[in-house]
Amino acid sequence: QVQLVQSGAEMKKPGSSVKVSCKASGGIFSTYAVSWVRQAPGQGLEWMGGIIPASATATYPQKFQGRATITADESTTTAYMELSSLRSEDTAVYYCAIAAGWYDPFIYWGQGTLVTVSS
């Protein structure tokens, strides 16, 4: 049973960056696809991109290319999502989620990290 534990809530100023971590335990980390999904207050789910740690190559939807950076450290079985140039619209709960592969469903989810962007 894979468990994902995310870092704590963050309060950030507009224009700054935030880095959220997601530590995996209890399963094979390197060959899974780790994705980041965010949810703005009262809104739906939005995929931000993901990475297969063994390949170290991340993929992003066009909306987040150049602003989101997803990385993974196999030695600590931890994935990271850094979002730069923050604006108020980035206020959301950010989830990491794991799937067996890119086209497979998100089976395991982290508990979520609230990022609040406010001046």
Next chain:
Amino acid sequence: QSVLTQPPSASGTPGQRVTISCSGSNSNIGSKYVFWYQQLPGTAPKLLIYRNSQRPSGVPDRFSGSKSGTSASLAISGLRSEDEADYYCAAWDDSLSGWVFGGGTKLTVL
């Protein structure tokens, strides 16, 4: 604006059958599997249906999924109060090279 279209709300009384629709296009639902997630208030989403109609272990058979063309549906029979949650459909989109979600449907058990 979500790529997949769901009704914002649905409701039913205990014991009733409710269906939630999800509409997409050829680049997602029309050519890829559909997945459904249940999100209880204040919690992370949970996989409810995978590959259009398969249930993960532990999901009651009251939940069922189907797909036809560029649309999919989630049906919940024998509605229970604990089914009150937000439900999201999802699919890989070949044109966008990524996952897309519906806007979510809030299910209320009256």
